[in-house]
Amino acid sequence: MREVAVIGVGMTKFGVSDKTNIELFSQAALEAIGEAGLEPGDMEALFFGNCLGDFEEGQLHMAPFAAAAIGMPTTAPATRFEAACATATVAMRHAVLLVAAGVYDVALVGGAERCLRMGTDLATRAFAMASDAYYEGPTGVTFPAVFAMATHMYAAKHGVELSELKRCMAEVSVKNHRHGALNPLAQFQKEIDLDKVLKGPMIADPLQLFDCCPFSDGATACVVVAAERAKAAPKQPIWVAGMGQASAGPLYAQGDLTRVRAREAAVAASYKQAGLTAADIDVVELHDCFTIAEILALEALGFYEFGQGYAAAAKGETTFGGKVVVNPSGGLKAKGHPIGATGTGQVYEIVKQLRGECGPRQVAGAKVGMVDTLGGDLGTVCNLILRS
Template identity: 40%
Template sequence: MTTGVSVVGAGMVPFGKFPERSLADLAWPAVKQALNDAGIDPRRVQAAFCGTAFGGMMSGQRILGRIGLTGIPITNMENACSASSTALHHAVSSVRSGQYDVVLVIGVEKLTKFGGGTLPLEEEDWEVSNGMVMPALYAMRAQRYMHEFGLTDRQLALVSVKNRRHGLLNPDAQMRKETTVEEVLASRPIAEPLTLLQCCPAGDGAAALIICSDKVAPQFRTDPVRILASDLTSGKYTPGFRDLTTPEITRRGAAEAWEHAGIGPDAVDLAEVHDAFSIAELIYYEAFDFCARGEAGAFLEQGHSTFGGKVVVNPSGGLLAKGHPIGATGAAQAVEVVRQLRGEAGERQVEGARIGLSHATGGGIAGFDHGACSIHIYAR
């Protein structure tokens, strides 16, 4: 018999560029915030799972040493952009199995240490060694999707316009300024057809969550947010042709998550999806069956993915506005969903939100759609 799992504490620091702060100093305030949010004695925490891609050895121990939360099992996880959503998955699994009742999840990253530019990838990968950095890969996705389905430059730019508008309402977002279609299209070219404002900003940040079994969650909060599904999968190695217009790993993960949760896409009120580039959000509309194949541009243009629409996608501003400190992203997405389902999202609150979804993919390596994908579904 498995145990039900809930989130009782959530915390994050504003995303941005903080070159003067260490990784540990970025993260421990988010952990303290999550503990205080849960109203929990830190001594009740039985284990911790820390996700980071570039944080270095023993990141979790360095962070928790700052607040004296040591002497417990601390597991550090790297899974590219899915690092902290992978940590969340394993935290959920450990509670669901009955191993622990109360665990901590941390996501943290400090990208300013690289000084700018694209993320450093492994040169032993033959695609990377030939210049396949992430903006180039997503530009290829965009070009092929535009060719296949008639997506326009304006529709592509509207993703950034929408998410910047959402991010303006989020005090934790890195980019808090509205933009227009014209400004997006006129921004510096990165990889055709993507311009600067269609690419997520690099930065630093951290987020944390307290996960409990349902039997102890009421000890801490009267409004725990239940986790209905926690799905983690990896890409399938496919040499040769890959259809860049549809993310096989997300489609497969979504089908598994719907089955585990016992609901379908029509039940979802809000979704935090991995919009590292504008085209990504559009293809994820289709991967989650929020709209039919080839209809993502129209779905967005008709207002179905913003407030008052069918499903509010990235109310936080998403990676395009909130920012994308790689290892912090999955945990931060979960924090946003939890706050929305509690009715604590302020000006960006999704009215009547009852079901939320978070989704983070990780990595671009030769032969894979993505290296990892983690999807969580939550309910109040």
């Protein structure tokens, strides 16, 4: 298998948009292709992520239209992937594998989502379709409820007072908002304080409003190429060192919600391929759909022992200058979470960090970064390790 590099990335501002999915994607894709010093006609395939285009716009089968919109040729296969919130990361993994295998030399990957126009009531119901439709959805378990249960389980299992856990979770939110305030593409570029989080409206006990990431519109893209083609790239190539993807069944079959089995399998594969451990990671963009989710990820990714990661943000260990910088972009919490675009949005941030292009939110000396994306209620996890 050949070495594979990312040589261009693009991203729209996340937030509320009046553009269509394909318009959003076109903006991100053309930015990525431009950074790569290439033309749309050079793209040999499109790996496209979108979750809910049918509900959002009445648009299924979006990949070939997205490819055509930016001027890709008919000979380039355009393929849609859907893995709930991990959609674009799964698309990315397949693109990298097929470039590594020699099927393509140059591939475009990306995703788009514009869920806000369907309204937050329908969006909540639509997102919940990523959990089991027969034994979970009908019970009223939407995603805030899943992670609320995980919070209670975490507190009970590890003997942490719920009030203390909630304070530490609130520190995750404060940290990610502080990071987001440094990111001109973030949905929320505003710092908040602990009091704001802890006095927020209750969403699903014990999760309050600022424990939850927003609904977002947005698109992201990147260009991946074989090593030979990376030499001519205008920007510093960022290399894919390891990848992993794993799957798990419905929540009722998982038992312990504080252990995301698919993540443990996916990250083990990533570290093995890269020949690295958590200690080697300088910066990580991980799946903080809820504040507790960042804590669960920190532990499963190996940065902390299980039960030991909850105070990481409170101790300042996951911000600039800490043990590992977590979600310098602001994360899903502050940067936003356009579900089908989130994965390559995380890639965007890590690539920019490893190039040293992040200005006030730059992680000093970052050489190795990780992407972690969780789909559904623990059903899919996909990880990437990137290096400069």
